[in-house]
Amino acid sequence: MASINTNMSATLAVSNLNKTTDEMTSVLTAMSSGKAINSASDDAAGLAVYTAMSVDYAAWEQAGDNAEVATAILETADGGLSEIADILERMYELASQASSGSVTDTExxxxxDEYSELMEQIDSIVESTTYFDTSLLDGNYDESFTVSADAGATPISVTLDTNYATTEDVVYVVGSGTTATTATAAFNTSSISSAANATTALAMIEAQIETVSAGRASVGAMMSRFDYAAGNIETAQTNLESAMSVYMDADIAQLSADQTELGVKMDSAIQALSVSNENLEKLSKLLS
Structure with a gap:
């Protein structure tokens, strides 16, 4: 039925044009942002999953930072122990020379004198081996580092209580506590001013070298663990990022095809609206 009160063909054309325009806007937004989800209305469930994954990704990222900090701390501690090991080696050379009959008491x-200076330098190294003003070799360092996004995961403990501690500017080796044993206290006051003293000092220095070596082995083992933890973190991040892209990354090829299709629909809707309006004008001429 021909009618001038209700132009249904034009109404339907406008409705289809508006719908197509909204779809085109969504496609162009996705293409410009590179994201498949730009508002909750695009994919509410997908956005919820992506948000949860984003939280996990941030947690893994922080875990990676924690592992790097722990490694840096251990490298700093190992650097100090390495210097101490070198000093002890030189002290052993001095004691060996002093214990020989080839030198005089004057020599x-x-x-x-050098032996005493080196003893003080060990103490200086212990005091200066710090990480952000936190002493690492004073026998009291004990911290934990979270290297997982799982809230229930057990943190990795970094305990440096088996290396060196200082008291009254004299360094001594500690075991599981923070007080000097009789043997280590004797090392603090050792000298090589005589052949007999030098011979006694040799045994003490050997014991200290063994302790430092054990300390470095412990630090190295912890560094190895953090290296593997960092590798695991990187793998977890890569896999999670891949899963996140499924929900968030826009398929540009598909969007390009959709844009072309919607463009044709818009042209058709505009043409249909134009024809509907022309037909209404033709009807109105029957009244003249």
Whole structure:
């Protein structure tokens, strides 16, 4: 039925044009942002999953930072222990030379001067080996580092209580506690001013070298663990990022095809609206 009160063909054309325009806007937004989800209305369930994954990704990222910090701390501690090991080696050379009958007491006094200075330098290294003003070799460092996004995962403990501690500017080796044993206290006051003292010092230095070596082995083992933890974190991040892209990354090829299709629909809707309006004008001429 021909009618001038209700132009249904034009109404339907406008409705289809508006719908197509909304779809085109959504496609162009996705293409410009590169994201498949730009508002909750695009995919409410997908956005919820993506948000949860984003939280996990941030947690893994922080875990990676924690592992890097722990590694840096251990490298700093190992650097200090390495210097101490070198000093002990030199002290052993001095004690070995002083214990020999090839030197005189006068020469032993010279050797003892260097020996004493090196003893003080060990103490200086212990005091200066810090990470953000936190002492690492004073026998009291004990911290934990979270290297997982799982809230229930057990943090990795970094305990440096088996290396060196200081007291009254004298360094001594500690075991599981923070007080000097008789043997280590004797090392603190050792000298090589005589052949007998030098011979005694040799055994003490050997014991300290073994302790430092054990300390470095412990630090190295912890560094190895954090290296593997960092590798696991990187793998977890890569896999999670891949899963997140399924929900969020826009398929540009598909969007391009959709844009072309919607463009044709818009042209058709505009043409249909134009024809509907022309037909209404033709009807109105029957009244003239």
């Amino acid at each position: 032993r006094a010279y050797l003892d």
